[in-house]
Structure formats: structure tokens, C-alpha cells
Amino acid sequence: MKIYATKIFDISKEKLEELSLLITRERKLRIERFIYREDKIRTLIGEILARTVIAKELGIINKHIIFDKNQYGKPYLKSHPEINFNISHSGNLVACVIDNKPVGIDVEQVKHIEYEGIAESFFSARELENIYKKDLCRQIGEFYRIWTLKESYVKCCGQGLSIPLKSFSISIDSSDKIRSVIDSKYSEHIFNTFEVEPDYKIAVCSISKEVINDIIMVGQRNLINNFIDLS
Numbered sequence: 001m002k003i004y005a006t007k008i009f010d011i012s013k014e015k016l017e018e019l020s021l022l023i024t025r026e027r028k029l030r031i032e033r034f035i036y037r038e039d040k041i042r043t044l045i046g047e048i049l050a051r052t053v054i055a056k057e058l059g060i061i062n063k064h065i066i067f068d069k070n071q072y073g074k075p076y077l078k079s080h081p082e083i084n085f086n087i088s089h090s091g092n093l094v095a096c097v098i099d100n101k102p103v104g105i106d107v108e109q110v111k112h113i114e115y116e117g118i119a120e121s122f123f124s125a126r127e128l129e130n131i132y133k134k135d136l137c138r139q140i141g142e143f144y145r146i147w148t149l150k151e152s153y154v155k156c157c158g159q160g161l162s163i164p165l166k167s168f169s170i171s172i173d174s175s176d177k178i179r180s181v182i183d184s185k186y187s188e189h190i191f192n193t194f195e196v197e198p199d200y201k202i203a204v205c206s207i208s209k210e211v212i213n214d215i216i217m218v219g220q221r222n223l224i225n226n227f228i229d230l231s
Contacts, residue, residue: 001099001208003215004053005107005196006223008092011041019224022062022231023047045220046094048227050087052218053096055230058083062231072160086155093200095215103206104155106148110199115143122150124169126181141201146170148203149191153180156189156205180205 011019016037020028027047034040051065058080068078077083085098091109119128123146131142149170154163169181170191178191192211194202204211 001097001101001103001206001212002053002057003095003097003105003194003204003212004049004218005093005095005202005215006045006049006218006220007197008042008045008089008094009220010037011044013037015224016040016044019044019048019227022227023051024067042089042094045223046087046089046096048223049094049096049218050085052223052227052230053098054083054085056226057098062227070158072158072162074155074158074160088151088155088202091200093197093202095202097204097206099206099208101206101208102156102158103204103208104152104157105202105204106151106155108144108148108151108201110141110144110201112140115140119143119146122165124166126169126171130170130172144201145193145203146172148201149178149180149193149205152191152203152205153189156207 020031031040031043051062054065054077055062066078067075069075082100084101084103085096086103086105087096088105088107090107093107095105095107097103097105119131127146130146131139134142150165157163171179171181180187180189188207189205190208190211192204192213194215196202196215196217
């Protein structure tokens with residue numbers, strides 16, 4: 001397993017259009033539908049990061065990377081279905097994980113929101129207890145940690161919103177060991193969390209024997225240059 005992340009910076013309109021020519025027409029049209037340029041950039045960099053990571057790991061060029069989706073909408077590599085990857089982005093951060101086992105990743109920018117109502121709607125009693133036993137100033141961080149863990153689990157399973165967030169629970173014990181619980185039984189999924197940037201939470205879920213502890217940070221300029229070389 002390898003995890004990559006890129007901090008997003010502004011891209012000129014001309015460069016955005018140039019890079020959009022190197023991805024599929026479907027993705028290009030999706031990017032064009034966004035109203036705000038930051039949404040266009042965020043989605044484009046996510047696509048570029050995934051394609052660059054896959055090309056590097058498999059030793060292929062960009063044009064040979066063809067994505068498809070399962071019945072729940074999770075992308076997979078059509079020519080190498082044994083390779084599992086997942087991407088996520090939020091704010092100015094985009095991340096990608098790749099493995100030979102099912103995997104999911106979620107990135108969230110921590111914002112000062114009224115999290116209590118959201119937690120009551122989507123979290124289990126065990127998860128709510130983990131939040132409310134924290135000091136008030138730390139509760140928002142715990143909310144986002146649990147949220148990213150739950151999202152990473154759903155994405156790892158590859159079944160999208162067909163898995164209700166309240167149908168399982170994230171268990172975090174006193175030693176910070178993280179497990180998912182379904183019908184009072186622990187699953188075989190493995191988790192890890194990261195904080196590579198202030199005010200951001202990242203969670204990874206896999207069925208591998210272990211999740212690595214490091215994220216490879218890639219500068220946006222180097223990422224774009226490498227992607228162009230692969231195209």
C-alpha cells in the first residue's frame with residue numbers, strides 16, 4: 001500500500017484547459033460543469049494524482065489508463081481490476097491510496113460547524129460517547145476523525161450510500177486502536193488516521209494486514225510535470 005497527497009494551489013485558466021485535454025472527455029465535461037474554479041482545480045488535481053500514481057506503480061502511460069465503475073459508482077482500473085485505488089479531496093488537499101486489496105480514503109477539512117446534529121443523525125451511541133467525553137474544544141476534531149473513518153470504511157467496501165453510516169460503528173479504545181463494529185462483531189478492516197496539514201483529517205481503511213504510517217507528499221508543480229511526461 002502507498003498513500004500520496006498533494007496540497008492544491010491556484011492554476012491559470014489556460015493551464016487548466018491544457019491539462020483537461022489529457023484526461024477523458026467525460027471527466028473534462030464534469031470539470032467544466034463546476035461554477036467555481038477552485039472546484040475545477042480540486043477535481044482535476046485529484047484525477048491527475050490518481051493517474052500519475054497508477055502509471056508509476058504499473059509502469060504504464062496515461063493513455064493506457066481506463067477507468068470504469070462498479071454498480072455502486074466506485075471507480076476501478078478496467079485493465080487491472082486487481083489494483084485497488086481510491087481518491088478523496090477537501091479544501092486544498094487531495095489524497096490517493098493504492099493497494100492490491102480493497103481500500104478507501106477520506107479527507108476532510110475541519111470547519112467550525114454545528115456537528116452535534118450531524119453526529120446524532122449518522123453516528124452510533126459508541127461514537128457519540130467518544131466525541132462527548134472529549135473536552136469541548138477537542139470535540140470538533142474527534143467528530144471529523146470519526147467521520148473520515150466511517151467514510152473510508154464505506155469507500156473501502158465499495159458499496160457507496162447503500163451502506164448507511166449508522167449501520168456500523170467505529171470503535172476507538174484507550175490505546176487508540178481503531179476497529180469497525182457490525183452487529184456487535186469486529187470486522188477485519190484495518191484503519192489509520194493522518195494529519196499532514198493543520199485543520200485536515202485523513203483516514204484510510206483496508207483489508208490488508210496493516211495500513212502504513214506514512215503519506216508521500218507530492219508538490220503540485222512536480223505532479224503536473226510528471227503527469228505531462230506520462231501523457
